[in-house]
Amino acid sequence: MAAIKAHGSLISTATNRVLVILYEKELEFEFVSVDMSTGEHKKDHFLSLNPFGQVPAFEDGDLKLFESRAITKYVAYEYASKGTQLIHQDSKKMAITLVWMEVEAQQYDPVASKLVWELGIKPMLGMVTDKAIVEENEAKLAKVLDVYENRLAHSKYLGGDCFTLADLHHLPTLQYLLGTQSQKLFDSRPHVSAWVADITARPAWLKVQALRKKH
Amino acid sequence: MAAIKVHGNPLSTAAMRVLATIYEKEIDHEFVFVDMRAGEHKKEHFLSLNPFGQVPALEDGDLKLFESRAINKYVACEYAVKGTQLIYQDSKKMAITSVWMEVEAQQYDPAASKLGWELAIKPLLGMSTDTAVVEENEAKLAKVLDVYESRLAQSKYLGGDCFTLADLHHLPTLQYLFGTQVKKLFDSRPHVSAWVADITARPAWLKVLALQSQQ
Numbered sequence: 001m002a003a004i005k006a007h008g009s010l011i012s013t014a015t016n017r018v019l020v021i022l023y024e025k026e027l028e029f030e031f032v033s034v035d036m037s038t039g040e041h042k043k044d045h046f047l048s049l050n051p052f053g054q055v056p057a058f059e060d061g062d063l064k065l066f067e068s069r070a071i072t073k074y075v076a077y078e079y080a081s082k083g084t085q086l087i088h089q090d091s092k093k094m095a096i097t098l099v100w101m102e103v104e105a106q107q108y109d110p111v112a113s114k115l116v117w118e119l120g121i122k123p124m125l126g127m128v129t130d131k132a133i134v135e136e137n138e139a140k141l142a143k144v145l146d147v148y149e150n151r152l153a154h155s156k157y158l159g160g161d162c163f164t165l166a167d168l169h170h171l172p173t174l175q176y177l178l179g180t181q182s183q184k185l186f187d188s189r190p191h192v193s194a195w196v197a198d199i200t201a202r203p204a205w206l207k208v209q210a211l212r213k214k215h
Numbered sequence: 216m217a218a219i220k221v222h223g224n225p226l227s228t229a230a231m232r233v234l235a236t237i238y239e240k241e242i243d244h245e246f247v248f249v250d251m252r253a254g255e256h257k258k259e260h261f262l263s264l265n266p267f268g269q270v271p272a273l274e275d276g277d278l279k280l281f282e283s284r285a286i287n288k289y290v291a292c293e294y295a296v297k298g299t300q301l302i303y304q305d306s307k308k309m310a311i312t313s314v315w316m317e318v319e320a321q322q323y324d325p326a327a328s329k330l331g332w333e334l335a336i337k338p339l340l341g342m343s344t345d346t347a348v349v350e351e352n353e354a355k356l357a358k359v360l361d362v363y364e365s366r367l368a369q370s371k372y373l374g375g376d377c378f379t380l381a382d383l384h385h386l387p388t389l390q391y392l393f394g395t396q397v398k399k400l401f402d403s404r405p406h407v408s409a410w411v412a413d414i415t416a417r418p419a420w421l422k423v424l425a426l427q428s429q430q
Binding site: 051101 | 306310311314365
């Protein structure tokens, strides 16, 4: 039995954020499906793993963690010598990567997540998309992507020359948005578009997609 | 001239978050005032420090950083030997601290910031408070603080036995909320209340408040 367990749901962007790093680092792990449709994530057993009742949760032996971006940081450092290098050992290079990790969490994700909910998930659940929310958040996302366009015009990846957590953290929301009208915001910005094509083609990310299709 | 420059405004919660770390680490620095009322943060010079046009920004020699939580992580690691220890070297202890740093950013801050804006800042700017937004976010914050109450019943600080960035990051919004009706949510939870009293009495935090009152 693997020491590493990832508890979550394959439609959850946060769960996918953790799965992709486990594949990038080539780690053995067990995926434990949490049935959100029956409210499993709000029951005592799961709350003992994440008191906020949200997926994913993570176990590595006795260590129990939650919040996808804390889990990915732990994995990237703890297993630094395995698989893809996703952080920098140099403190100044790592500082720049940390900046763009915060940009994903603070500038990009609040907006992208609302669009994923309205355009990606609500339709799956038979709910009606709120067009005003879509319009408002597409305008916000456009401004964020203008900054990304400038950044990626002089840096191959957000953190610098190499693919790191700063890029990886975007993958789950990106994948949802590429199937929607919001794709145009990425396509119309050449450096952003090239970066998206590059990171979504990574083998580890394709493995996450394959896992989703099997379930 | 100090190698470290902090560009910001003492009324900004994000700038205060960085100043708290700088004071805790006892680092020589220059505070460069950004006149937000004059729109200085949206002008070319500042945009070259933070393309999102938000305070704070930090320079350490040639290194230019933005996003307060990234700046703090850099400072805490780079200057680990100076002043207060704000991170753990042990990877599993640091993983737990990372979890609660993410909790601050993802669970606490969205609700706390909206309440700070409606109840503390809008009145200062002569704008009227939206009571529906206040009600909604007080309810959300109450649920978050219930989790904090349970956590702090078994852990002196959020990350473990020691004060770390996981606690520090809350200070600026806490300070604003304590001047408002939201204070009752903290006062009514004994472990949360004790934790707040402890961290807001730290000498480094009192220095940030002194700087604020000078402006």
